[in-house]
Amino acid sequence: MQDAQDAALARPQVLADAAIRVIAQEGMRGLTHRAVDREAELPQGSTSYYASTRAALLELIARRLAERSLADLYALFHSWDTAEPAATQDERVAQVADMLGVFVEALLARPDDARARYSLILDFLASDPLRGALSSQSPLLADAFARAPAMLHRFGIVAQAEDVRNLTQLSDALTFSRIVHAASPHLQLDVRAVFAAFLTSLPGLADSS
Secondary structure (H helix, E strand, O other), X not given: OHHHHHHHHHXXXXXXXXXXXXXXXXXHHHOOHHHHHHXXXXXXXXXXXXXXXXXXXXXXXXXXXXXXXXXXXXXXXXXXXXXXXXXXXXXXXXXXXXXXXXXXXXXHOOHHHHHHHHHHHHHXXXXXXXXXXOOOOOHHHHHHHHHHHXXXXXXXXXXXXXXXXXXXXXXXXXXXXXXXXXXXXXHOOOHHHHHHHHHHHOOXXXXXX
């Protein structure tokens, strides 16, 4: 009985993951309830049971993508919160830039998620509420952005919540660039160098201890 209950609880996640793969492989035009059923290897009608409309299916996908992205972001914040700051300011900036590079690598390790997320964002109008759930404007990130400046201050980096939001957007842009130029290494930016340049540009860095 417990196994059946666990399977039922996991079914929306299975369908969301299958839908993400469909978008990554076929684009938004290929996203149908039937295509998700096939990709998930579930009986026809399974997706419709949990998401009866296209809007409900898109919301299911958006929640799943946001859930995993948020886990990556909290892993980054945990590294900021627990790492021992280096001795000099230059070393501390390099240290934080390296952890941000690890964050981007975590995003790149799930290319289907990235492709589906960008497809969804581009498909939505700016006023669509799901766009916020898939971007750094997500209300789920408000607490994270509020706590992050104190973590960065441990490394001598004076940052406001908006600076952390900009870092997240920069991470997003670098991830997109790496995906677009995956087959052209000479066009790929040095992620850690870009982060270090951004951190060095923050007001108050030179005065921080």
